[in-house]
Each structure stands twice: as C-alpha cells, then as structure tokens.
Amino acid sequence: MAILVVGGAGYIGSHAARVLRRHGYEVFIYDNLSTGYRFLADGFDLVVGDIADSDRLAPVMRRVEAVMHFAAFAYVGESVENPRKYFQNNVNAALNLLNTAQECGVRHFVFSSTCAVYGVPAKVPIDEATPREPVNPYGASKLFFEYALEAYSRAYGMNYASLRYFNAAGADESGDIGELHNPETHLIPLALAAATEGGLPLRIFGNDYPTPDGTCIRDYIHVNDLAEAHVLALKKLMADGDSFAVNLGTGTGYSVREVMMAVEQVTGNKAAYEVAPRRAGDPPALVADASRARDLLGWKATRNLQNIVATAWNWKQRQIAKQAEAAALPKN
Ligand code: UFG
Numbered sequence: 281m282a283i284l285v286v287g288g289a290g291y292i293g294s295h296a297a298r299v300l301r302r303h304g305y306e307v308f309i310y311d312n313l314s315t316g317y318r319f320l321a322d323g324f325d326l327v328v329g330d331i332a333d334s335d336r337l338a339p340v341m342r343r344v345e346a347v348m349h350f351a352a353f354a355y356v357g358e359s360v361e362n363p364r365k366y367f368q369n370n371v372n373a374a375l376n377l378l379n380t381a382q383e384c385g386v387r388h389f390v391f392s393s394t395c396a397v398y399g400v401p402a403k404v405p406i407d408e409a410t411p412r413e414p415v416n417p418y419g420a421s422k423l424f425f426e427y428a429l430e431a432y433s434r435a436y437g438m439n440y441a442s443l444r445y446f447n448a449a450g451a452d453e454s455g456d457i458g459e460l461h462n463p464e465t466h467l468i469p470l471a472l473a474a475a476t477e478g479g480l481p482l483r484i485f486g487n488d489y490p491t492p493d494g495t496c497i498r499d500y501i502h503v504n505d506l507a508e509a510h511v512l513a514l515k516k517l518m519a520d521g522d523s524f525a526v527n528l529g530t531g532t533g534y535s536v537r538e539v540m541m542a543v544e545q546v547t548g549n550k551a552a553y554e555v556a557p558r559r560a561g562d563p564p565a566l567v568a569d570a571s572r573a574r575d576l577l578g579w580k581a582t583r584n585l586q587n588i589v590a591t592a593w594n595w596k597q598r599q600i601a602k603q604a605e606a607a608a609l610p611k612n
Pocket of ligand 1 (some may be wrong): 486
C-alpha cells in the first residue's frame with residue numbers, strides 16, 4: 281500500500297517516512313525543501329514541489345491511498361509576527377492539498393495537529409474534550425485545518441485523523457536523521473548546544489512560573505513514538521473508517537530545569553544557562569492526557585526523557601562530525 285508523506289524531508293515527516301517503510305508501506309515524499317533537507321529524504325522517491333501546486337501534486341497523489349500531512353510552518357513566535365505566512369501556507373495552500381487529495385480519490389488523511397489548538401487550558405493534563413481556543417495564529421491555522429477535515433469527512437466521506445502533538449523531540453536511534461531547524465528555537469537542541477564546547481548558554485525563559493521549580497513544564501514526546509502513532513492511526517482509519525482526533529504525548533511533564541539536568545546527565549557536561557524574561561505566549565504547563573490514544577489506537581510512548589535526550593545528543597554529535605569532515609576537505 282502506498283502513502284504520500286507531505287513534508288517528508290522535514291523533522292517529523294522524515295521519521296514517519298522511515299517508520300512507515302519499516303512497517304512495509306510504499307512511501308512517496310513530497311516536499312518543497314523550504315525548511316526540509318534533501319538528505320533527510322535520502323533513499324525515498326522524492327517529488328520536489330509546493331502544496332499549493334496541484335499540477336505537481338496530482339500525479340503522485342493518484343498513486344497513493346493515504347496522505348500524511350507534515351508540511352506546515354510551526355514557530356509560534358513567528359506566527360504572531362508574520363500571520364500572513366502562516367495562514368497562506370498552513371490554511372490556504374493546505375486546503376489546496378486537501379482538495380487535490382479529494383479530487384484524486386484519496387480516502388484517508390492523517391494530519392499533524394498540535395496541542396496549540398487548546399491555547400491556555402483551564403486544567404492539566406489536557407484531554408481531547410478541552411475547548412479548542414488557540415491563542416496564536418499558528419494554533420489558529422492548525423485548528424482551521426481540523427475544521428476543514430471535519431467538514432470534508434462529513435460531506436465527502438474522506439476520513440481523517442487529527443494528531444495533536446505535544447513537544448516532539450529526540451532523533452532516530454540510527455543517528456541518520458534528526459531535528460534540524462534554522463533558526464533553532466526548541467529547548468532540547470539548545471540545551472545540548474549549551475552543553476557543547478563553544479555553545480551559547482541556554483536562556484531559560486522565566487523562572488517565576490507557578491510550577492514547582494518556577495520553570496515551564498512540557499510533555500516531551502520522542503519523534504519515533506509519534507511516528508509509530510501515525511502508523512497505528514492509519515491502520516485504524518483503514519480498518520473501521522471512523523475519523524478521530526487524539527493527543528499524542530506521554531502524560532508526564534518535565535520542567536526546563538529537569539530537561540537541563542537530563543542533558544547534563546546524558547552528555548556528562550555542564551550546560552551553561554542564564555535566566556531570561558518569560559517568552560510571550562508560553563503557558564506554564566502543557567501535559568497530555570494520553571488515554572484516548574491508548575484506548576483507540578493501543579498506542580503508548582515507549583521512550584522517556586532520557587531516551588529523547590540521548591538520541592538527540594547522538595544525532596548532534598554525528599552532525600558535528602560531518603561538519604568537521606566537510607571542513608577538512610580541500611577547497612578548489
Ligand atoms: N525554552 C527556554 N529556552 C529556550 C527555548 C525554550 O526556556 O531557549 C522553554 C520554553 O519557554 C518552553 C519550553 O522550553 O517552556 C519548550 O519550548 P520549545 O520552544 O522547545 O517548545 P514549545 O513548547 O514552545 O513549542 C512546542 C512546539 C510548537 C507548538 C507548541 C505548542 O514546538 O510547534 O509546542 O505550545 F506549537
């Protein structure tokens with residue numbers, strides 16, 4: 281069975297593509313390489329194109345039974361400063377992707393949604409019945425697409441899974457692929473950089489939150505656990521046809537300080553830091569109630585914070601070694 285992984289040259293999509301292949305699916309990757317990297321799609325059939333381009337999409341779309349859609353911009357802060365970019369890609373172009381899928385007879389659609397659709401929840405852990413009230417354009421753009429999927433499934437019979445990720449982190453155990461953002465804004469890569477010689481100190485955004493140690497709490501979920509959930513979601517859609525939305529998190533939250541401790545333990549190095557002002561729009565704590573994913577999909581995260589940090593560290597060291605190799609090559 282063939283699956284189109286849209287955004288498969290990006291961080292989460294490239295992990296999903298590999299996990300799908302390990303489960304025996306035929307995988308095509310579609311990516312415009314605006315934030316993705318060609319080498320993350322190495323070994324796959326890659327079509328380079330934009331999700332706004334139906335002519336480019338349609339031929340590959342006709343070859344697959346399901347679409348997994350990872351091709352979105354995902355910086356909360358940037359979405360506040362440049363909402364046009366977010367609504368253009370995450371809504372406008374994404375609707376074109378959905379319409380093309382529908383026209384090409386695709387029956388199953390798996391969507392990368394986010395806990396940002398909940399905004400600042402009244403209670404933690406967050407279950408799926410929590411009102412969806414995003415507080416930034418990124419979350420709003422993702423919620424719009426959830427609504428579109430709900431309407432399309434009612435009207436046209438295409439079924440969908442909206443997978444609401446908590447904090448994706450870590451890297452494939454092989455060390456071949458991992459997180460590579462430019463600029464990098466995420467906690468774990470920045471904390472690892474702070475534990476690396478010559479790295480900048482981590483700026484802890486606020487230590488006066490109403491949490492036990494004053495720093496923000498998040499639910500960090502290993503990218504391959506997320507990828508496994510996509511495969512289970514797809515199987516569920518194919519088996520009984522009902523659409524659904526589920527949280528994907530571990531159900532356990534860690535503070536920024538606890539993440540730093542894990543980084544120091546894994547690397548064996550001290551991670552330098554300074555306390556900086558709070559970052560606008562950061563809720564104090566976001567932790568998933570992951571019971572629906574367990575009940576519906578039989579899915580549970582199998583990797584913990586230690587595994588997340590260790591795989592991210594392995595990936596970072598491989599990247600550093602590759603850069604050193606490239607720098608040592610004679611230039612002509
Ligand atoms: N943090 C720091 N210093 C940094 C970077 C992050 O203290 O240099 C803190 C943040 O304040 C936050 C935590 O570390 O408390 C995690 O921050 P990330 O930037 O790694 O992740 P976010 O929780 O901001 O973002 C994630 C996803 C988004 C998604 C969002 C939903 O990456 O795509 O959760 O709230 F929208």
